[in-house]
Amino acid sequence: MIKKISHIAIVVPNLEDALGFWVNTLGLPLSHVEHVPDQDVDVAFMPSGDSEIELLEPISAESGVARFLHKRGPGIHHICFEVDDIEQMLKRIKDAGVPLINEEPTIGTGGKKIAFVHPKGTGGVLVELYELTPEESARRLERLEDMRRRLREGRRIYAAGIRAFLTRLRPQSGFNTGNGSDSQN
Numbered sequence: 736m737i738k739k740i741s742h743i744a745i746v747v748p749n750l751e752d753a754l755g756f757w758v759n760t761l762g763l764p765l766s767h768v769e770h771v772p773d774q775d776v777d778v779a780f781m782p783s784g785d786s787e788i789e790l791l792e793p794i795s796a797e798s799g800v801a802r803f804l805h806k807r808g809p810g811i812h813h814i815c816f817e818v819d820d821i822e823q824m825l826k827r828i829k830d831a832g833v834p835l836i837n838e839e840p841t842i843g844t845g846g847k848k849i850a851f852v853h854p855k856g857t858g859g860v861l862v863e864l865y866e867l868t869p870e871e872s873a874r875r876l877e878r879l880e881d882m883r884r885r886l887r888e889g890r891r892i893y894a895a896g897i898r899a900f901l902t903r904l905r906p907q908s909g910f911n912t913g914n915g916s917d918s919q920n
């Protein structure tokens with residue numbers, strides 16, 4: 736059973752620049768940032784109701800997300816549904832003849848289960864299914880720490896909004912994204 740839209744993922748060339756629209760203009764709160772090592776992306780989360788907008792910035796040129804950005808430009812990458820039983824949902828989709836990218840769920844950090852449905856069978860939309868575990872918040876914290884480490888060690892330079900978040904400074908009124916000299920790509 737589908738519980739809700741977990742997130743809508745959007746590929747952007749630069750997180751900080753993208754926050755200009757999503758946070759400053761629309762007014763969504765930036766609730767979390769993290770580095771996802773297996774996809775080599777930096778991610779920013781903005782909750783809206785029970786769901787989230789997830790911005791993905793590819794860090795290396797080789798990742799799937801980077802290839803997507805290169806080929807198709809910025810835009811919606813996938814829609815993710817949280818389900819209560821991912822195996823059951825995968826069987827249901829498979830029985831309907833819709834091709835799956837992952838026939839079996841992949842197990843992420845914290846035990847979370849993920850699988851993707853092939854866009855060939857969904858009218859061109861990459862659909863992710865997500866079964867959460869109670870360890871999800873610990874996993875997020877771990878990935879946030881990973882991003883903090885990258886900032887501290889100078890492996891990544893972040894502009895003001897992300898940097899403020901990583902150093903736990905609460906920005907007073909959104910983020911100043913107009914400063915080109917402070918941004919990085």
Ligand code: CO
Nearest residue numbers: 742744815863
């Ligand atoms: Co996703």
